[in-house]
Ligand SMILES: Nc1ncnc2c1ncn2[C@@H]1O[C@H](COP(=O)(O)OP(=O)(O)O)[C@@H](O)[C@H]1O
């Protein structure tokens with residue numbers, strides 16, 4: 419039999435989480451293969467959404483290659499692990515970058531959050547609840563590849579954006595990632611952004627072909643959210659640490675990202691996922 423105090427704690431936590439009436443949306447951004455533009459898209463999409471009046475928080479959960487802070491022109495020494503270990507308060511690790519986008523470095527802390535017991539989570543929540551700031555959209559840049567942490571993160575979000583390029587290797591790797599997610603949770607909403615496209619028509623036909631194959635083999639419909647052209651300003655913007663949504667808002671890539679942001683806002687809200695992390699984040703940053 420579970421001892422009484424622990425059972426009470428678990429009960430209290432469920433009550434706490436259950437009362438959350440957050441409309442916050444958690445969008446995870448992932449890819450089968452690295453270097454396709456996840457971080458560039460996460461950062462610029464965050465600024466685009468912020469331009470449209472959304473309160474946006476970006477979590478950099480790419481443990482190996484965290485670089486969102488550099489792109490946003492900020493320096494972060496601390497991440498969620500420091501909050502979990504009680505060394506920092508949440509407000510001390512949240513930073514504001516270009517376009518008013520708030521940012522926290524997940525570091526390995528995001529995967530630690532997934533493993534914590536309910537009583538540990540409750541302890542952290544106590545400290546966090548007084549500090550929370552309402553957030554409309556959380557974008558989690560998850561890093562590339564197929565591993566348990568990434569799949570858990572994707573399943574913990576309301577919806578997943580997979581970034582792919584029109585190259586066959588990227589398309590194949592995206593398929594493998596989608597298959598892994600769909601086998602775990604058939605109904606998890608997934609959309610794709612084709613990035614670094616040379617030619618919109620060609621990218622559209624690749625995305626359509628991909629959609630057909632996925633529909634036939636996995637019985638899910640993966641629509642393209644948009645097509646971002648190859649834009650030479652993007653690599654330059656990383657060196658300048660000024661995202662293109664700010665430096666070149668009228669460029670081809672920026673205009674497409676603004677269009678994707680509008681689509682994302684207009685899309686009907688997806689049901690809240692069952693993941694514990696999503697409930698935790700709703701509680702931390704939701705209304
Ligand atoms: N639409 C694009 N046009 C041109 N270069 C791009 C585009 N998107 C990303 N890049 C470049 O590709 C490289 C990898 O991008 P990054 O966002 O770091 O990818 P990931 O996070 O998937 O590893 C960077 O040098 C970036 O400037």
Ligand SMILES: [Mg+2]
Pocket residue numbers: 456457458480483485559561
């Ligand atoms: Mg990246």
